Amino acid sequence: ETGVTQTPRHLVMGMTNKKSLKCEQHLGHNAMYWYKQSAKKPLELMFVYNFKEQTENNSVPSRFSPECPNSSHLFLHLHTLQPEDSALYLCASSQREPVVNEQFFGPGTRLTVL
Amino acid sequence: AQKVTQAQTEISVVEKEDVTLDCVYETRDTTYYLFWYKQPPSGELVFLIRRNSFDEQNEISGRYSWNFQKSTSSFNFTITASQVVDSAVYFCALSVFQGAQKLVFGQGTRLTINP
Numbered sequence: 703e704t705g706v707t708q709t710p711r712h713l714v715m716g717m718t719n720k721k722s723l724k725c726e727q728h729l730g731h732n733a734m735y736w737y738k739q740s741a742k743k744p745l746e747l748m749f750v751y752n753f754k755e756q757t758e759n760n761s762v763p764s765r766f767s768p769e770c771p772n773s774s775h776l777f778l779h780l781h782t783l784q785p786e787d788s789a790l791y792l793c794a795s796s797q798r799e800p801v802v803n804e805q806f807f808g809p810g811t812r813l814t815v816l
Numbered sequence: 817a818q819k820v821t822q823a824q825t826e827i828s829v830v831e832k833e834d835v836t837l838d839c840v841y842e843t844r845d846t847t848y849y850l851f852w853y854k855q856p857p858s859g860e861l862v863f864l865i866r867r868n869s870f871d872e873q874n875e876i877s878g879r880y881s882w883n884f885q886k887s888t889s890s891f892n893f894t895i896t897a898s899q900v901v902d903s904a905v906y907f908c909a910l911s912v913f914q915g916a917q918k919l920v921f922g923q924g925t926r927l928t929i930n931p
Contacts (some may be wrong), residue, residue, distance in 0.1 A: 733917060744820075745907065745921040758918065790859060802849040802868075802911045805919060807861035 705729050707809035708793050714814045715783065723778040724795030731803045733798040734776040735805060736768060738792040742765045751776060752798050818843045820910050822922035830930050837893045839908030845869075848916045850884065850891045851909040851919065861907065867891065879920055898929045 706727045715721050727734065736748040750758035751770040765787075767779040776793055790812050794805040829835050841850065852864040865875065867884050874911040875882050879899075883892045895902055908922045 737921075744923050745919075747920075748919065749917055784887060791859065792859075794861075796917060798917060802913050802917050803864045804851060804865075804866045805917070807853075809858060809860040811860070 705806050706793060706795055707807035708791075708811050710811060711809060712812045712814075714741075714816065715780070716816050717783060717785070720781040722780065723791055723793075723813075724774040725778075725808055727774055727776075727793075727795035727806070727808075729795055731751075731795040731797050731806075732773050733796050734770060734773070734795075736776065736778055737792040737794065737795040739792060739810070741789075745762070745792070749778075771793060781812075783813075785815050788813055788815045818845075818848075818910050818912060818920045820908050820920055822906075822908055824925045825923070826926045826928070828928040828930060830898050834894060834896050835898050835927065835929075836905050837895075839891045839893065839922060839926065841889050841908070841910045842924065843910060843912060845912040847912065849910070849911045849913075852882065852893050853893075853907045853909065855905040856925070857904070858920075858924035864893075885919065895927075897918050900929050900931055903927060903929045922928055 709724045734751045738746045747760050748762045749768045754770050765782050769777040790810045792810045793808040795802045796805040821840045848869045851865045853861040855861050872884050879896045883895045905923045905924045905926045909919045911919050
């Protein structure tokens with residue numbers, strides 16, 4: 703298994719659909735992250751989970767709902783999205799302490815909202 | 817607040833040329849970490865290097881080298897004898913430890929190596 707996996711790799715959904723993105727890390731890390739990468743914007747941090755507890759919500763609209771049932775799995779539940787939410791969604795993990803460590807990224811989910 | 821600026825949006829060079837990607841950062845913290853990531857067309861960000869603010873020693877790894885200068889708040893990345901496989905988008909990022917590890921990314925530099 704590669705370090706961080708994401709499914710699905712591609713997703714097309716309508717504005718009224720509900721879907722979920724899944725991320726799994728096999729690195730024994732204790733922090734997980736969701737990032738959004740749009741065409742003309744820098745990578746934007748959306749959510750941070752440390753030891754399964756959400757520690758950061760970077761002013762993300764409520765139509766994005768994260769879930770972290772354990773330190774290896776992270777979900778992003780999507781509902782009533784807008785076309786401007788179309789982007790590459792990247793999951794990452796890292797070992798939180800004692801220093802700032804590098805984050806390892808998954809391959810991303812390319813989301814298209816029609 | 818933290819900020820990372822990669823002024824070069826796109827760079828195109830011929831194979832075997834050396835190329836330097838610029839990164840300038842802003843932070844008021846005295847302890848911080850700098851990173852470089854590579855994003856090939858497949859989309860996955862690949863970690864290249866981490867440097868903390870107390871270690872200004874330059875680093876070389878094969879054809880890659882990094883020049884960290886606190887005096888100019890820069891952390892530049894040089895690829896020597898570039899190869900087509902180096903074509904990718906490269907991101908510089910900054911992190912400070914504030915209870916959660918938050919990476920602030922630059923806009924990225926798209927590097928194209930032509931054969």
